Amino acid sequence: MPATSSSVGSGAAGAANFAGSKSRRYNYFEPRGKRATHYEDVTVDVQPDPERYLIQDWIISFNNGQGAYVKDNTRAQSSNWHAFRAPDQEWERTHYQRQSKIETMVQSVIANARKSGAPRSFDKVWCRILQTHLGAWKHAEFGLATSLMQAQRYGYTQMINNATLTNSSYKMRLTQDITLYLAEIGLDIEGWNDDLGKQAWLEDPIWQPTREAIETIMGTADYLEQYFAINIVFEPLVGELFRSGFLMQAAAANNDFITPPVISAAEADYERNLANTIDLMYLLANDEKHGAENRALFQTWLRLHGELADKAAASLQPIWSQPHSKPISFEDARAVSQERIGHIVGELGLSR
Numbered sequence: 001m002p003a004t005s006s007s008v009g010s011g012a013a014g015a016a017n018f019a020g021s022k023s024r025r026y027n028y029f030e031p032r033g034k035r036a037t038h039y040e041d042v043t044v045d046v047q048p049d050p051e052r053y054l055i056q057d058w059i060i061s062f063n064n065g066q067g068a069y070v071k072d073n074t075r076a077q078s079s080n081w082h083a084f085r086a087p088d089q090e091w092e093r094t095h096y097q098r099q100s101k102i103e104t105m106v107q108s109v110i111a112n113a114r115k116s117g118a119p120r121s122f123d124k125v126w127c128r129i130l131q132t133h134l135g136a137w138k139h140a141e142f143g144l145a146t147s148l149m150q151a152q153r154y155g156y157t158q159m160i161n162n163a164t165l166t167n168s169s170y171k172m173r174l175t176q177d178i179t180l181y182l183a184e185i186g187l188d189i190e191g192w193n194d195d196l197g198k199q200a201w202l203e204d205p206i207w208q209p210t211r212e213a214i215e216t217i218m219g220t221a222d223y224l225e226q227y228f229a230i231n232i233v234f235e236p237l238v239g240e241l242f243r244s245g246f247l248m249q250a251a252a253a254n255n256d257f258i259t260p261p262v263i264s265a266a267e268a269d270y271e272r273n274l275a276n277t278i279d280l281m282y283l284l285a286n287d288e289k290h291g292a293e294n295r296a297l298f299q300t301w302l303r304l305h306g307e308l309a310d311k312a313a314a315s316l317q318p319i320w321s322q323p324h325s326k327p328i329s330f331e332d333a334r335a336v337s338q339e340r341i342g343h344i345v346g347e348l349g350l351s352r
Contacts, residue, residue: 032085039089044082047158052082073154074224075297077290081156084280086163088272095166099173102265106177110184113258119185125324126254127189128196130182133319134259135197136207137242138178141266143214144230144239145171151223163276164227170269181262209315210238213308224284228298229305231277232348235270236341237309238316243267245333246320253325278347285348295349302350306341313337 029044031037036044047069050057058067071081090098113119122130148168155161186192201207217229243263251259284294313334320330345352 029082037089039091039094040085042091043158043162044085045158047161049082049157069154069156071156073156074222076222076224076284076294077287078284079287079289081160083283084157084159084163086159087275087279088163088166090166090272091162095169099169102173103177106181106262106265109258109261110181114184114188117188118258119188121255122185122189123254123256123324125322126251126256127192129319129322130185130256130259131193131196132200132204133197133206134178134247135182135194136200136204138175138182138197139201140210140214140239141171141178142175143211143218144234145169145175147214147218147220147226148230150218151226154223160280163273163280164223167227167231167273167276170266170273174266174269177262177265181258185258206315206318209308209312213238213305213312216308217305224280225301227277228281228301231270231274232281232344233302233305233341234309234312235274236344237306237337238312239270240267240340241313241333241337242316242319245328245336246316249328249333250320250323250326253327254323274344278344281348285350298348298350302345302352306352 029036029040031040045052048059049069050067058069060068062068071077145168148164148171152161152164152168155164182197183194186194201211213234217226217234220226220229243266247263248260248267251257281298285291285298287294317330320326320328320333342352
């Protein structure tokens with residue numbers, strides 16, 4: 001009996017034949033460019049989808065009958081969830097390589113600084129600021145990392161999940177970097193108190209609106225709303241404002257040349273995460289079937305989380321007046337962040 005071209009009764013993934021199914025060039029998907037990249041080869045369609053190449057429903061389902069991944073984990077809609085390709089092309093190997101290089105750089109900076117006695121030359125008021133406010137900020141980064149870690153479980157495609165999870169990993173690394181950095185320089189500074197950061201995060205009125213903004217994001221059930229709220233709204237209005245607009249501006253003026261390189265990796269992280277987020281949201285905002293509905297949805301997310309982020313940013317203002325040397329005003333730093341988010345939402349056809 002001649003063999004059939006496909007085993008229709010089989011429940012195995014990939015049981016149906018399709019153009020290129022026997023190829024070793026992974027040409028069963030349409031690449032973003034002329035040729036598939038390594039990132040696409042190891043990411044696209046790694047996660048099964050009954051609508052693509054499977055002849056049966058989900059291989060694994062929950063007790064309620066839902067498959068392993070469902071589209072209604074977000075209110076956003078797409079004509080083709082698989083169209084997204086992360087611009088940073090990050091996958092497992094490249095992610096570990098980049099994280100390793102950053103950690104090597106950070107630890108080298110801290111070790112060399114301590115060896116030269118640099119922490120002892122910090123302005124005394126600045127030392128208190130690092131203990132209190134940089135110590136508080138690590139909790140903000142941890143909250144965002146936790147939110148993204150939860151969100152990535154619900155993405156409909158491996159490409160979306162990869163982008164969300166690497167975003168979480170970057171923030172978890174920064175949380176660790178700040179924790180270790182403060183602990184290490186604290187060994188060289190008399191009277192150092194590692195508990196001030198946690199105390200400020202939990203009790204200081206300056207930080208409570210930031211807590212509210214982050215905890216609101218963490219409590220959101222829609223995974224794309226979490227991703228949108230973090231990178232499109234919170235990061236430019238609060239994250240960059242504090243990291244670039246305060247720490248990296250004021251540190252050197254207060255005899256601290258160590259904090260900026262430790263924090264600088266986070267700004268490079270955000271540029272990558274922002275590019276990924278904009279690319280995904282742009283596809284959804286301009287979807288041929290659901291674009292108008294998605295833009296209306298994004299506008300509601302922008303309004304809700306924008307109000308909380310604005311409140312958080314305004315509450316941080318007193319920090320700018322605390323250092324002895326004040327190279328930049330809060331108003332100037334805030335103006336930069338407002339211009340920044342204006343450009344970001346403008347790319348998506350949204351308005352504040």
